[in-house]
Amino acid sequence: MDYRLEKDLIGSKEIDNSKYYGINTARALENFELNNKAVNMDFIREIAVIKKAAAIVNIKLNTLTEEKGNAIIKASEEVIDGKFDDQFKVSAFQGGAGTSTNMNVNEVIANRAIEILGGQKGEYEIVHPLNDVNMSQSTNDVCPTALRIAAIKRIRKLANALAELQEALQIKENEFSDIIHLGRTQLMDALPIMVGQGFGAYAKAIERDRWRIYKVEERLRVINIGGTAIGTGLNATNKYIFMVTDVLQDLTKLGIARSDFPIDTTQNCDVFVEVSGLLKACAVNLMKISNDLRLLGSGPRGGFAEIILPMCQAGSTIMPGKVNPVIPEMVGQVSMRVIANDTAITLAASSGQLELNAFIPLIVECLLESLELLEKTVIIFKEKCIEHIIVNELNCKENLERSTALVTALVHHIGYDKASDLAKVALKEEKSIREVLYDEGTYSKEEIDKILNPFELTSPGIPGK
Known part of the structure; x- marks a missing residue:
């Protein structure tokens, strides 16, 4: 195997020459050898967007040559396009407030830019991961900014998915508007209710979730890029600070804005707790609906059996003919995971100290996982369950x-x-x-x-x- 020798503060290390990452990433792979999830790729790609924006601005400010800057821009675009996904394997759970992830991106972009300019990986005199790719930046303004951008994009997708679920529930509300069944309070017989009225209540709950999640994007639009290490902006000029935000607006097509007090935006993570709290509220509603459907569809002979859920797969390895409500069960488990993630985000955000929160990698992992899980779950719930529910009118009448x-x-x-x-x-x-x-x-x-x-x-x- 072909190796190259790289050096850092700690010493020297041989790096597999087929790898685009360098010594900082290699040490992180050894230090955080948890063999679990790697850093979320949405987050990686948004960091690459920031590297591209920084290079564009530094070229304009003549702090980076056009040749070097354009190579960084091209390499960043390749990372954004997913060409180097296999180079990002550092654990999502890492010390250093995200430094390992930031350096992973810096090194991959630097080594690819070196190749573009005709050099060999590791020839950092051509393009340096820190001096060039990370110019005017710090992990501490790059990571929060990348998380906010990635979260906004995911929030928009989730809001759209919730709107479609709401519509599907409203269709069922109308479809079942004249079918009466027995209502239950505390699982005991209560007043009659139209089946459609129950689905109408579900639709209203999802409507609130959709609106809350759609609106919470506003909380994430303020970014601290340019604040560098602790929000004071040391090593970033005023021109850079203003210009890089403008370029990011153009690249992301999002209404993001420069923080008027980056020290706050750098050290405080309460916004992510707020966002996660709304995701938890959504998870609570989804769990309640999924549990109701499991009860109403229980049986087919020994339960309520008032609705019939779509049959998705055989349910037992020992009981022939058994079909389980697997989609509502999946929805329930995802909801539990989102609620657990909210607890982790709350603990991580409250554990920050002084000018920085060292636990932002956990916030990144949990928040982006919750957003992605909820979006995909809502789509599956709608397409494989809600749209295909039918009512057992005979059982509804008999039970009533x-x-x-x-x-x-x-x-x-x-x-x-x-x-x-x-x-x-x-x-x-x-x-x-x-x-x-x-x-x-x-x-x-x-x-x-x-x-x-x-x-x-x-x-x-x-x-x-």
Whole structure:
């Protein structure tokens, strides 16, 4: 195997010459050998966008030659396009506040730029990872800025997916608008409700999630690029600070803006907690809906069986014919993961000290994972579950008629105590409330049927009056 020798503060190290990364990345691979997730590629690509923007500005400011700067720009574009994805294997859980990730990108871009200029990897006198690729930057302004940009792009995708899920639920609301079934409170028989009304409630919850997540983008638009190490801007000129934000706006097509106090934006991560909190709220709603669907679809003989979920795959290795609600179960598990990620983000953000938060790599991993998981989950939930749900109208009717909950419609006619007595009779004689009323003869069949009319029972007012 062909090797090249690279040096750093600690000493020298042989680097596989086929690798575009250098000694800093090699040490990180050894130090954080967790054999788990590598750094999120969305984050890597947005760091490369920042490197491209910095090179563009430094060329304009004559602090970087056009030849060298253009090579950096081309190499950055290749990273953005995914050409070097296999060179980014550092663990998402790393010490150093993201320095290993920033250096991974710096080294890959530098070595590729060296090749573009006709040199060999490791000839850093041609293009240097720090002096040239990282010019006027620090890990501490690059990483938060890249996270904000990556998160905004993911938020837009998630908001769109939620809008489509909301629409799918509204379609079911209309489709099931005239099918009545038994409502439950605390899992016990309660008042009747239209199946469509239940789906309408789900749609409203998702509508709130969509709007909250769409709006939270505003919180992420303020970036600290140009603040360098602690937000004071040392080693970045005022011209660079203003120009690099303008170039990033142009490259990302996002309404990002320079922070008016980068010291705050560098050290404080509460914005990411706020965003994560809204993702948690969305996860809570998705879990509630998925759990409801599992209950309503339980059976097919021993459960509620009031809705029929699409059959996606065989459910058991030992019980023939069993089909599990795998899509709602997946939704529940993703929701749990998002809630767990929110806890991790909260702990990481609160663990920052003085001028920097060393735990931003964990925030990056958890926030971007939650955004991506939610987006994909919402799409799958809509396409493989919600759109294909049908109602078992016979079971809905039978469960409702067997329940004593219908007696509630009589409270304004005969009083609470008398209604309770009727419920006791129905339970003792194993009859429906309707049958007990027919037998009692206090009201005519027409009057009883009017009082127990499904549309009377599921809308405001006194049934039968």
